[in-house]
């Protein structure tokens with residue numbers, strides 16, 4: 001399978017190049033940039049192997065069978081119709097096609113919604129929960145980094161209705177690479193080092209994405225409280241979630257439910273009682289590690305879910321989805337262990 005990457009100079013794009021370097025069935029044949037065409041990718045990222053020269057962003061210059069769009073919202077919705085019409089399969093890393101209702105997209109992303117037909121056509125690429133539809137899709141809306149950690153963490157409890165459907169709280173923290181390679185005041189060293197910042201309080205664009213999937217699983221789910229924090233590290237997301245049990249439970253039963261639910265999901269690892277994951281446990285890998293606690297005094301369940309935002313939260317899940325689309329084992333090319341420390 002020959003693939004192209006648009007936005008290869010960004011963090012998501014270059015992570016795709018890294019992961020696909022050792023993929024046995026996918027070969028990157030063209031990498032594209034809207035601002036640095038003609039430049040070698042090694043001049044942008046000297047650590048890269050290979051002899052990729054960035055190509056212009058023109059339909060005639062794109063090659064292969066499948067295109068990864070690692071581009072900002074708005075850019076993806078502009079390119080996707082042209083790519084689909086030309087017969088490419090498309091996996092979009094941006095938020096453009098994740099929300100089925102265009103008016104919800106317009107409200108939260110504060111930009112014009114993509115074409116309604118494409119919103120209907122796009123398949124939400126949370127691989128573990130959508131394999132059948134991904135397998136036959138032409139357009140994948142790869143999930144956001146925070147929603148991936150959050151939804152994998154909450155799914156068993158929501159689907160089995162083991163929690164009351166209101167007052168779910170999601171407290172999430174991200175490393176700075178989640179904001180991409182572009183520089184801005186909020187992400188430079190003296191603003192982020194030795195600092196923790198809450199941002200986009202009750203206005204984060206991932207809120208409707210999380211709620212859409214939770215309501216698909218259980219239509220009684222209420223809006224969630226979702227808070228995001230920028231913390232002084234490069235990669236990683238930790239989402240800590242608090243929900244009230246619908247009836248008295250035990251930690252052993254909750255862990256059993258998670259293990260059973262994810263027994264055929266090689267990238268989701270559930271911890272034993274008393275063990276909680278940290279972001280280094282998944283650094284550089286496609287794993288989502290989940291730890292669980294239950295407090296009898298409050299009847300509350302705590303779920304801790306960690307991912308690498310650039311791998312399971314972006315490029316890794318995109319490759320996992322491409323594997324499913326092509327009928328290969330979903331782990332193909334993604335089996336490298338996390339880096340520690």
Ligand SMILES: NC(=O)C1=CN([C@@H]2O[C@H](COP(=O)(O)OP(=O)(O)OC[C@H]3O[C@@H](n4cnc5c(N)ncnc54)[C@H](OP(=O)(O)O)[C@@H]3O)[C@@H](O)[C@H]2O)C=CC1
Nearest residue numbers: 007009010011012033034035070071072093094178180181
């Ligand atoms: N970083 C993360 O952890 C995650 C990111 N995402 C999403 O993935 C997408 C890529 O993110 P990320 O790699 O972090 O972002 P970056 O800012 O690092 O990279 C985005 C790339 O898009 C290209 N680009 C910018 N403007 C245009 C344009 N007008 N036309 C074509 N290409 C353009 C740029 O390349 P050039 O100037 O060379 O064209 C740039 O390198 C975004 O939609 C982001 O929201 C999703 C999950 C996690």
Ligand SMILES: CC(=O)N[C@@H](CCC(=O)OP(=O)(O)O)C(=O)O
Nearest residue numbers: 094095144145174175178179205
């Ligand atoms: C740390 C940081 O700034 N993270 C970004 C994640 C952006 C992202 O992935 O955006 P889409 O999923 O909407 O494409 C944020 O919170 O907006």
